[in-house]
Amino acid sequence: MKFGPVPLDTALGAILAHSHPGAEGRLRKGRVLEAADLAALAAEGCSSVVVAQLEPGDLDENAAAARLAAALVPDPVAQGLNRSDAFTGRVNLNATGAGIVDLDAAAIHDLNRVDPAITLATLPRFCRVEAGTLVGTVKIISYGVAGAAVERASALARAALTVRPVVLRHAGLILTAVPGQDPKLNAKGRRVIEARLSALGIPLQAVREVPHDEAALAGALRDLPGEIALILTGSATSDLYDTAPQAVRAAGGTVARFGMPVDPGNLLFLGEQAGRPVLGLPGCARSPALNGADWVLERLACGVAVTGDDIAAMGVGGLLKEIPSRPQLREPR
Numbered sequence: 001m002k003f004g005p006v007p008l009d010t011a012l013g014a015i016l017a018h019s020h021p022g023a024e025g026r027l028r029k030g031r032v033l034e035a036a037d038l039a040a041l042a043a044e045g046c047s048s049v050v051v052a053q054l055e056p057g058d059l060d061e062n063a064a065a066a067r068l069a070a071a072l073v074p075d076p077v078a079q080g081l082n083r084s085d086a087f088t089g090r091v092n093l094n095a096t097g098a099g100i101v102d103l104d105a106a107a108i109h110d111l112n113r114v115d116p117a118i119t120l121a122t123l124p125r126f127c128r129v130e131a132g133t134l135v136g137t138v139k140i141i142s143y144g145v146a147g148a149a150v151e152r153a154s155a156l157a158r159a160a161l162t163v164r165p166v167v168l169r170h171a172g173l174i175l176t177a178v179p180g181q182d183p184k185l186n187a188k189g190r191r192v193i194e195a196r197l198s199a200l201g202i203p204l205q206a207v208r209e210v211p212h213d214e215a216a217l218a219g220a221l222r223d224l225p226g227e228i229a230l231i232l233t234g235s236a237t238s239d240l241y242d243t244a245p246q247a248v249r250a251a252g253g254t255v256a257r258f259g260m261p262v263d264p265g266n267l268l269f270l271g272e273q274a275g276r277p278v279l280g281l282p283g284c285a286r287s288p289a290l291n292g293a294d295w296v297l298e299r300l301a302c303g304v305a306v307t308g309d310d311i312a313a314m315g316v317g318g319l320l321k322e323i324p325s326r327p328q329l330r331e332p333r
Helices: 035-043 061-072 105-114 147-156 183-199 214-223 243-250 292-301 308-315
Strands: 002-007 048-053 058-060 081-083 090-095 099-103 118-122 134-140 144-146 161-165 171-177 204-211 229-232 254-258 269-273 276-281
Touching (some): 058 061, 061 118, 061 134, 118 147, 171 183, 183 229, 214 229, 229 243, 276 292, 292 308
Parallel strands (some): 171 229, 229 276
Antiparallel strands (some): 058 144, 081 090, 090 134, 099 161, 254 269, 269 276
């Protein structure tokens, strides 16, 4: 693509680089100049105009954006993404339903290295989305770009972006209470957890409230319906062998991890019982604010296995916004 000022008599069919106000109306940037446009410019005393001129093998910005977006999302239904029509060199990629973003970061890095004019910006991997959420945007920065560069970028990042849909159909929740506990605490916990699940499209099938006791908790877990079991205790879990993790073991399950390098969210535990995940929620889950348990719950909801290494890797970026209602703040006032 050529860019720069040219005499009016050579500008026919070129792309106007900058908007031009005029007596007969504004000529907007990106317009392909016609004979009438050039005549209007000449009548205003212009002898040259700044334009972009495509060369053989170049694609205009919209054609380039559409071609790249089609390569990124060749199967919109399977990938859970809609492609918008190209406009001003941009194609938006929007989620068709609830889920989490999955992507090939290395492929997207390679795409963005091909030519500075060819760009793709996305949400982070595993970011939760809803129907309509903008997941990625293709933008061709210049008015035209070499077709060969678009083809190379398309090949490098084919199908590199998707939304993993929610696969869990229902959940169960156990709340424990310690002597003297305000009933409002568990009522609030239930309400906030139910809202979290609702945002993922997962109904809360059953709620059990039991004393904060290993045997009572184990019995409730054995009988709890749901494809995932959530446990929110009245007394915080403080060790891998504390009451709630031990109850999971007593119910025939296992506990793979206690603790995570995300704050708020440190006191999470993750296990398995009766072939389903068990998620021990930290006390901060009573707040609707983002915490580390959200990241684990969202992956599990979308059928993504979560290992101890996965949780360990959440530390980078894991310092989340403080929840003012926490009993013990990171930085005392």
